[in-house]
Amino acid sequence: MLTMTGVCAMVAVSVLFLILGYLAIHGGASVNWNFFTKVPVPVGETGGGLANAILGSAKMLLLATLFGVPIGFFGAIYLAEFSGSATAFVVRYAADLLNGVPSIVIGIFAYGLVVHPFKQYSTLAGGFALGLMMIPITLRSTEGFLRGVPNPLREAAMALGASKWKTIATVIVPAAYRGILTAILLAFARVAGETAPLLFTALGNQFWSPGWTHPTASLPVMIYTYALAPYDDWHRQAWAAGLVLLVLILVINIVARAILSRGIAVPRS
């Protein structure tokens, strides 16, 4: 039985390498200069790239970070440093609930809140949906890291006459800095691959999307559409896009963990 458990662990871990291997074999050759710089060509022609989807994803992730990270970060400061236990319970409960909401339901919510009133699928709506998903992840882990800062540090700052705000801004947050950065990076990586919330917020686009208020292509949605389409050339690009997306996400994950392991502040509260 003991050996069997080892086999289970090996099977589970080998899936990661199988995924990477398949993506590298099928997509590796198509990740080239064109892939990053050209827009999709009409059906039937070979070539082109997914530059518009990469830019669309980047724009939405920028919006998501600008929207989700401040709420998560400052909310966490409130929870860890200011709030009483009753308020903290409600906020934490809401955050955990939000964290468990299936991504497709987040899509419905963003549609109702941003798309429907303006009658327009847009980059903004997609960014909003992704930002929404970043909030609970950032909030809960940041709170954990802030609580991990030892109390003597707070007391020392206070004893020197610093106000509470000064203590937070100059002592506590810097002390938990690595942890917070890790939390933000992980939240970013988590939403970078999200597809379902974008289906009916950002929709999709075969061309460049001007500004912020038009439907836009994104890497994950492009992968979805291309993989299900009946054209070989699109399949090739879906593999390539999958490889690019996965490598990006794994690299962010590894960097985030590296930042944390070299630093202080353990996330145990």
Place this chain on the structure above:
Amino acid sequence: MATTTTIVPSAGPVAGSRSFLSRLRERDEIARMITFLFAASVVLVTVLLVFELWQGSVLARHKFGFNFFRTSVWDPIFEQFGALPFIYGTLVTATLALLIAVPLGIGAAIFLAELAPARVSDTLEFFIDLLAAVPSVIYGVLGVFIVVPLMRQYVQPALKHSLGFLPLFQGPAYGVGFLTAGIVLAIMVIPYIISVSREVLLSVPRDQREAALSLGATRWESTWRVVVPFARAGIFGSIFLALARALGETMAVTMVIGNTPIVSTSLLSPGYSIAAVIANEFTEATGELHTQSLIELGLVLFLLTFLLNGFARLLIVTT
């Protein structure tokens, strides 16, 4: 009391009892209020989400009532919406996923927590964490191009050949279907089961193991009869967590389940799931009632995952 002369003429303000104004001047009160607004907005957003799902499905809920869950006609033209095939598909695929993922996941967690040396365990856990970060759509791509052809050519014919007398394995081998979706889902939720179960198993006190071993139990007996039962609640928590993930999973399922709204006992048959039908039809919904029915499905999905997540948290916290 009033006669007591004060020995200390003017004690400086203590940190805890400073006046509101002085806290305001030192920006403490401002910081408190600003951060409170951010924290409150999290609650606001969550309440808004529930409200919108409830409000957005009001027509459908009133028109169909409980029949929404009992009938299986999904007809946008005649505005008849019965969600049974989607609910059925969601439950069947999630159950299949757990049947595969639970033994594998818990086995792996036991290995990581009890047997592997700390370094090996940490390294493997690192890979498991990375696996959990792989986006759903990537699983979908591998599902479509790798798993589906394998199922169509080898697995499904073999199942029909050996177990074809069972109602579970009837009908043509399409490749897509309940079984394929269940397998892909299983692969996706295994990392969650492993991570949480490993954590729970590692928190079992050392005394428990030593006591069992000193009574003459073998390594396996101590693990299986003492450590695992001790961590039972947390392990069940990880399973509920995985179930919640499996129910709400959209992209990978949409890509391999076959997207056909039928209720079939055969696992080889194509099916549909709640999340998949929302993903496929939401942008193309033809009328108000169609959209509202889809939102009601979203509400169902939300409630299911809400209950399961709450239950899972309760179990994990109690261990």
